[in-house]
Amino acid sequence: MLKVVDLHKDFGGLKVLDGVDLEVERNQVVGLIGPNGSGKTTLFNVIAGVYKPTSGEVLLDGERVDGLKPDQLYRKGLVRTFQIPRPFRKLTVLDNLLLAGREQIGERFLNVFRLIKWKMQEKELLEKAEEIMDLLNLSHLSDEYAGNLSGGQLKLLELGRALMSDPKIMLLDEPAGGVNPTLAIRLFGKIRELAETRNLTFFIIEHRMETLMNYSDYMFVLYRGKIIVEGEPKKVMDDERVIEVYLGEL
């Protein structure tokens, strides 16, 4: 589904990604872990088209996509969330979700006055948005400006927008950071379920590996811009290098 080949990204002299190779299989939940500053978010930014790689390739369903813009990647079915939420502050929670909807008729200037057409689609999107708000415990905030949400709620909104957009693959950057643990567990459960039932693929950054362990099929460990270990969660967790890297951090 998603393949990254010998990916490098430098900022000035700083080699943040130093030859990353990985592959995310279809309909799996794949984790990416690694200590602070190891380059996880940068890897997502390069895959999602925010940065151009210094060298290397990104392939989506076998097709080269490195260098494409975020909106082009969205159209190819790749959606990402941000570690530091980027809500549309002066839009309501509901509008934040609706905006993420795909191929909206009423977003074309020439269709603005074809009220009946876009309102029908808007209604469908509304139903979907309501389901998602329900799932994320955001329903009571539907009409609130996103700018008024708490950190945890913003995280949920990030995830909600990604769910709204019917992607094939979702890149989630610490989706449960700041979210209360009970809800976090429910979210990961839901993610698992979506992967199994809806033909969705997840690539998830998570700081705390224990959280991810029970819900992922496969894991990569990034350290100083390189994948140092990969495999099934159990195997990865027990790997000496991983323990060392994480202990080294403490």
Place this chain on the structure above:
Amino acid sequence: MAFPIGYLLDTLVFAGIFGILSLSLNIEFGHTGLPNFGKVAFFMIGAYTSALITLSGKPFIAGITGAMIVSGICGVLISLPAIRLREDYLAITTLAFGEILRLILKNEEWIAGGVLGLKGIPEALSLKGVQATLYGHVVVVYISLAIFFIFLRFLEKSPYGRLLKAIREDELAAQSFGKNTVFYKAQSFAIGSAVAGAAGSLYAQYLSYIGPDLFMPIVTFTVWAMLIIGGIGNYKGAILGSFIYIGFERGARIMKDYLHLPVDPNNLMFIIFGLLLIVVLLFRPEGVLKEEKVKLL
């Protein structure tokens, strides 16, 4: 005495025309977050285009349509290089463009009369008598204002408007949800410029004379002041801002005739207005009418 009503109507026409300009800045800046510091350029392009068209014998409707098309196209051409970059580049580019264009029109006589400008521009509605003509102007300007207001509110209350606002709030996030933001920013700028062009067309037919000195950078800043006072991001506020500003300006001029002040009331106007702007920014930084939550149609 016929004078006061004439003065009132003249004030109304000015407030209406500047109200349209203020609306046009609101879609660009208030709604999409694009700072246009060359607003006057598109006002001027509209005025000249319309004047040239109507002077050649075509009707006003051709003049205003032409003005909107030419201003809109210029808007896209000017903004495209800068719109891909950060907002400040757009601000600088547009600011420079306005002045350069004015100087070209001033110095190149063959384009549109140079310093002398264009005279004898026909009115949109030619009626008999000074008073009737003035009423005619009010009608034409306010019908236009109403059309643009309704049009822009309609946009605002559609998914299109929601998208423009999302770009203002966070362009990268909007891109991540599949929106071609550069394309939409160019469209917003084109719409704003076309509407400003229409205002220019109305201005030209009202004054019947236009020249380069009517289009100094101060016009741009006046429109900004109107929008800031009225309420950035609120289309009603944009119009209200124009009324407040023009009201102040005309009020000061009347005072000159009736009061004897130690300061020239024209200067006093600027002082009061400066104070008003400061007071608004201090106590109501969002303007008199602040941005509202928008419910789609």
